[in-house]
Amino acid sequence: MKHIKTHHKSVNLTINDQQKESTENDCQRIDAFISSVESMQSGGLSDNFDQEIAWWVIWNSLPFRVVEQKGFKDIVKTLNNNYSSPSRNKLENIICKLYEVKSNQMRTFLDDVKWLALTADGWKDIKNQISYVGVTLHFIDNYQMMSICIKANQFTGEATAERIESVIRQTCDEFAIDIARVVSITTDAGANYKKAGKNIAAHIHCVAHCMNRVVEDGLENSLLLSDTVENVRNIVTAFKQSSILMDSLRNHRLNNEDEPLKLILRCCYSLKLNLFNDT
Structure with a gap:
């Protein structure tokens, strides 16, 4: 290096300029990194993450308390250690603000709808x-x-x-x-x-409600159908209360290479309509 400084001054100047430029670029990268960390902790980037979490809660109909559960916080920290997920109260405020924004957009849109x-x-x-x-x-x-x-x-x-x-x-x-x-x-x-x-x-x-009333009236006036509904309910109840029967049914379907299904004791409306759909 001493030889270069003494006998090749032009080369030495070039090296010095490159080192200076490299140092300046490194400083810019560090500054940018610090800025991104600050943005993630309390700036615009953090706000964007908060809103994405809010939409995730909205679309999946999740309780607000999900953001305060340990498992969720652990996942967030694993993805980005510099980001702190919103509290339950903050999430509620974010969703309320989103509602106001979307409500105003809807009012504006509906102005052009005639009927x-x-x-x-x-x-x-x-x-x-x-x-x-x-x-x-x-x-x-x-x-x-x-x-x-x-x-x-x-x-x-x-x-x-x-x-x-x-x-x-x-x-x-x-x-x-x-x-x-x-x-x-x-x-x-x-x-x-x-x-x-x-x-x-x-x-x-409501057409669906009228159809349900027709089915109800039909069942009330048909002893055969009423007995069929009651028998189906009794069968489903018996299977749901017996692990032996459920295991037998599950194994039967597996032996026939069918996917095991759950027995559902449907509400009165669904059960009645299904009886008609299956016949």
């Missing part, structure tokens, strides 16, 4: 004894049928026609939907929903 239809229904979570009401919007966009759930909230108190009608109208107001643009509303044959629907727009009975 709309609604369906409304209520149901109860038997396990938790909580009632819910849902409202779905239907319209045609570019010759395609579109359906969007715009309400799925807990319903407290007595489910009178007046209160149900009020919920539906409030839901329409939230999305700036003029009731005059609603050409029809579909509900089941429940007296409360039927009355509420008629006070809003032309009322249509």
